[in-house]
Amino acid sequence: xxxxxxxxxxxxxxxxxxxxxxxxxxxxxxxxxxxxxxxxxxxxxxxxxxxxxxxxxxxxxxxxxxxxxxxxxxxxxxxxxxxxxxxxxxxxxxxxxxxxxxxxxxxxxxxxxxxxxxxxxxxxxxxxxxxxxxxxxxxxxxxxxxxxxxxxxxxxxxxxxxxxxxxxxxxxxxxxxxxxxxxxxxxxxxxxxxxxxxxxxxxxxxxxxxxxxxxxxxxxxxxxxxxxxxxxxxxxxxxxxxxxxxxxxxxxxxxxxxxxxxxxxxxxxxxxxxxxxxxxxxxxxxxxxxxxxxxxxxxxxxxxxxxxxxxxxxxxxxxxxxxxxxxx
Amino acid sequence: xxxxxxxxxxxxxxxxxxxxxxxxxxxxxxxxxxxxxxxxxxxxxxxxxxxxxxxxxxxxxxxxxxxxxxxxxxxxxxxxxxxxxxxxxxxxxxxxxxxxxxxxxxxxxxxxxxxxxxxxxxxxxxxxxxxxxxxxxxxxxxxxxxxxxxxxxxxxxxxxxxxxxxxxxxxxxxxxxxxxxxxxxxxxxxxxxxxxxxxxxxxxxxxxxxxxxxxxxxxxxxxxxxxxxxxxxxxxxxxxxxxxxxxxxxxxxxxxxxxxxxxxxxxxxxxxxxxxxxxxxxxxxxxxxxxxxxxxxxxxxxxxxxxxxxxxxxxxxxxxxxxxxxxxxxxxxxxxxxxxxxxxxxxxxxxxxxxxxxxxxxxxxxxxxxxxxxxxxxxxxxxxxxxxxxxxxxxxxxxxxxxxxxxxxxxxxxxxxxxxxxxxxxxxxxxxxxxxxxxxxxxxxxxxxxxxxxxxxxxxxxxxxxxxxxxxxxxxxxxxxxxxxxxxxxxxxxxxxxxxxxxxxxxxx
Numbered sequence: 001x002x003x004x005x006x007x008x009x010x011x012x013x014x015x016x017x018x019x020x021x022x023x024x025x026x027x028x029x030x031x032x033x034x035x036x037x038x039x040x041x042x043x044x045x046x047x048x049x050x051x052x053x054x055x056x057x058x059x060x061x062x063x064x065x066x067x068x069x070x071x072x073x074x075x076x077x078x079x080x081x082x083x084x085x086x087x088x089x090x091x092x093x094x095x096x097x098x099x100x101x102x103x104x105x106x107x108x109x110x111x112x113x114x115x116x117x118x119x120x121x122x123x124x125x126x127x128x129x130x131x132x133x134x135x136x137x138x139x140x141x142x143x144x145x146x147x148x149x150x151x152x153x154x155x156x157x158x159x160x161x162x163x164x165x166x167x168x169x170x171x172x173x174x175x176x177x178x179x180x181x182x183x184x185x186x187x188x189x190x191x192x193x194x195x196x197x198x199x200x201x202x203x204x205x206x207x208x209x210x211x212x213x214x215x216x217x218x219x220x221x222x223x224x225x226x227x228x229x230x231x232x233x234x235x236x237x238x239x240x241x242x243x244x245x246x247x248x249x250x251x252x253x254x255x256x257x258x259x260x261x262x263x264x265x266x267x268x269x270x271x272x273x274x275x276x277x278x279x280x281x282x283x284x285x286x287x288x289x290x291x292x293x294x295x296x297x298x299x300x301x302x303x304x305x306x307x308x309x310x311x312x313x314x315x316x317x318x319x320x321x322x323x324x325x326x327x328x
Numbered sequence: 329x330x331x332x333x334x335x336x337x338x339x340x341x342x343x344x345x346x347x348x349x350x351x352x353x354x355x356x357x358x359x360x361x362x363x364x365x366x367x368x369x370x371x372x373x374x375x376x377x378x379x380x381x382x383x384x385x386x387x388x389x390x391x392x393x394x395x396x397x398x399x400x401x402x403x404x405x406x407x408x409x410x411x412x413x414x415x416x417x418x419x420x421x422x423x424x425x426x427x428x429x430x431x432x433x434x435x436x437x438x439x440x441x442x443x444x445x446x447x448x449x450x451x452x453x454x455x456x457x458x459x460x461x462x463x464x465x466x467x468x469x470x471x472x473x474x475x476x477x478x479x480x481x482x483x484x485x486x487x488x489x490x491x492x493x494x495x496x497x498x499x500x501x502x503x504x505x506x507x508x509x510x511x512x513x514x515x516x517x518x519x520x521x522x523x524x525x526x527x528x529x530x531x532x533x534x535x536x537x538x539x540x541x542x543x544x545x546x547x548x549x550x551x552x553x554x555x556x557x558x559x560x561x562x563x564x565x566x567x568x569x570x571x572x573x574x575x576x577x578x579x580x581x582x583x584x585x586x587x588x589x590x591x592x593x594x595x596x597x598x599x600x601x602x603x604x605x606x607x608x609x610x611x612x613x614x615x616x617x618x619x620x621x622x623x624x625x626x627x628x629x630x631x632x633x634x635x636x637x638x639x640x641x642x643x644x645x646x647x648x649x650x651x652x653x654x655x656x657x658x659x660x661x662x663x664x665x666x667x668x669x670x671x672x673x674x675x676x677x678x679x680x681x682x683x684x685x686x687x688x689x690x691x692x693x694x695x696x697x698x699x700x701x702x703x704x705x706x707x708x709x710x711x712x713x714x715x716x717x718x719x720x721x722x723x724x725x726x727x728x729x730x731x732x733x734x735x736x737x738x739x740x741x742x743x744x745x746x747x748x749x750x751x752x753x754x755x756x757x758x759x760x761x762x763x764x765x766x767x768x769x770x771x772x773x774x775x776x777x778x779x780x781x782x783x784x785x786x787x788x789x790x791x792x793x794x795x796x797x798x799x800x801x802x803x804x805x806x807x808x809x810x811x812x813x814x815x816x817x818x819x820x821x822x823x824x825x826x827x828x829x830x831x832x833x834x835x836x837x
Contacts, residue, residue, distance in 0.1 A: 196697075197696050197697045197699075198692075198695060198696060198697060199688040199689065199692055199695075199697065202681060202684075202685070202688055202697070203688075205674070205677060205681065206674050206677070206681070206685055209674035209675065209676055209677050210670075210671075210672075210673065210674050210675065212670065212671045213665075213670075213671055213672050213673060213674060213685075214674070214685070215633070215652075215653055216631075216633060216653050216663055216665055216671055216672075217653070217657075217685045217686040217739060218653050218654045218656075218657035218686050219654075219685070220654055276674065276676050276677065277676050
């Protein structure tokens with residue numbers, strides 16, 4: 001790292017620009033390029049891949065992990081991690097289903113899901129800031145707690161979700177696009193704008209980049225860090241709404257392992273696990289890459305036993321390529 | 329040993345990076361038993377050159393001759409094997425291991441079987457340390473040592489491998505006066521033993537104190553090399569910068585100006601006790617003291633970064649309790665922290681974000697940032713501080729030390745703080761940028777800001793502060809102003825606590 005620092009900046013501007021640019025292109029657009037390559041390969045391997053029905057399927061299946069990934073991006077940008085999102089999704093889902101069952105009120109049920117998610121997030125945030133528990137440990141503990149609460153609430157059985165109006169959310173279309181994908185894109189746009197054009201967004205990057213410097217510059221570090229976990233809980237709640245409306249059921253095992261897919265989407269999307277670098281647009285592409293990969297493997301009839309292998313290899317490969325030229 | 333034929337000779341070394349030639353046809357020679365100072369502004373190519381010598385970087389062209397034979401290093405291990413050890417600014421010791429383990433890392437003596445012969449290891453390290461005149465137990469954990477002691481461990485590590493050439497990259501940046509004297513003592517000892525030393529520093533006084541010869545680099549080229557007796561400080565500055573260093577006098581204190589900051593009886597356990605001081609608008613007050621005297625802790629406590637346990641603080645005559653930096657900022661205080669990389673900069677982020685970080689509210693309306701306004705303010709500050717960068721979007725990681733420091737300064741200018749606490753404002757900054765920072769501090773004071781400066785460089789305090797407070801072992805040990813502002817007295821207060829009756833020395837005139 002000291003290498004670049006020893007160079008006089010004024011002269012770095014001239015000279016062989018070409019090489020610098022290629023490298024920067026790869027760092028900046030690597031995820032996007034990988035996505036294009038993957039789409040081309042997928043289309044060549046399976047003619048069905050490019051059919052509109054299949055593409056819509058991919059979009060719908062990407063939505064949940066994508067939404068979780070957006071919340072996860074906020075957390076990871078502050079150099080944190082949220083391992084509890086899958087379990088939080090389950091807790092939110094059973095709260096939603098339970099509320100819907102007893103009141104029949106869709107709005108109230110969705111509110112219950114989102115509030116449950118945010119409450120879990122608040123717990124994570126306070127544990128990390130006030131309790132000074134490491135994010136990994138705090139959210140790992142919360143994973144167990146939330147999952148267990150979901151089991152206790154349902155007695156272990158899934159709660160069916162039968163309201164037809166509500167189910168359109170998961171399986172319906174708006175302007176020929178699956179509704180979950182529209183929700184995903186809407187949240188993505190808001191998140192991208194918040195990160196770029198608000199003091200809160202700047203604070204998120206500042207904390208991930210150098211927490212002490214941020215604190216000494218008057219950033220309310222505790223408040224911002226708590227907020228990112230609440231945001232992650234919120235997106236888990238939204239994920240629960242999508243899950244219940246797609247699968248017409250709220251099992252307490254819902255969302256198992258989703259936290260890993262969400263983290264993978266963030267990392268493949270070029271966000272540094274050390275914080276301070278990256279963003280939600282990358283996560284969008286990262287989620288698409290993972291979604292498309294699963295889809296292609298299914299289309300090609302690859303054994304489900306081999307699928308995680310392909311996914312894991314892809315994640316490592318993507319980070320090797322995207323991560324080159326990036327420090328830490 | 330023949331002291332006249334060079335031990336190491338470097339001829340026409342060139343190293344290019346994309347977009348820049350960092351070292352361009354540089355010649356350099358080193359004799360056994362000499363201290364050779366290597367000078368140059370940030371970005372002049374010193375770091376690149378020593379990395380090539382240490383095997384951390386390859387060269388594009390040129391020859392390295394060791395004892396007259398051409399050598400080619402492919403890794404730091406190669407250079408070490410050839411007897412060249414480079415001690416970088418960022419020390420690379422393992423804090424959780426003992427002094428002995430660090431010194432002998434990779435070649436700890438083996439006992440029978442797979443074990444390590446600890447008694448032998450400790451004996452050997454004790455021997456090396458004794459050779460350096462250092463009293464340190466080989467079993468101490470390195471993490472418990474001061475920076476100065478860690479440097480000595482690095483030197484011991486180099487000696488334990490029979491290094492004949494020792495390169496010290498700005499060892500003084502993190503040292504107080506007393507530690508520096510000790511280091512110089514060690515260097516003189518090594519010189520007598522025939523070791524060749526390359527010494528890099530930004531502080532010219534040190535170069536005159538220790539070096540036998542001096543080489544100056546500028547923009548990747550060698551400007552020249554001279555025996556130390558043949559150059560003057562002015563001459564070296566001219567060689568490094570291409571111009572003369574202007575002299576800046578201290579501004580006089582206006583006793584009619586309102587008091588901006590009043591500190592009474594401030595104390596924090598294990599750091600400092602019973603500190604009282606006042607700071608008027610337009611005033612520049614210096615705090616002198618060796619490392620560990622509590623000066624940095626005092627600034628942090630005033631700023632609310634750490635909590636003082638006793639005492640009170642008034643801002644503009646109103647008592648305040650500053651429980652966090654957020655509250656300090658609201659009262660118009662700004663802190664330039666001691667270590668810009670650890671506490672000041674968002675290294676991977678753009679210059680723009682670094683500058684506006686403390687004043688985002690200024691650029692926000694209805695909760696939304698206004699990039700055009702921000703950009704305009706940042707541009708203006710870049711011009712005012714003469715920050716050299718490709719643009720406001722450049723990552724601060726790639727800026728030189730001086731420009732990085734200006735970025736942190738710009739952050740507080742953007743915030744328009746009325747009370748500024750500067751901790752080592754020119755540490756690791758080259759001569760040219762230093763001068764600009766001094767001018768800026770003066771301009772700030774002239775516009776009514778109150779400035780409190782902590783510095784390890786007495787010369788610096790004398791150059792810019794009409795009034796200097798001295799801290800020693802956590803207490804105020806003296807206050808000097810006007811005709812009493814003499815270097816010997818300040819140093820005396822720093823080290824001995826001033827008057828023999830034990831009371832603080834207060835001398836104003």
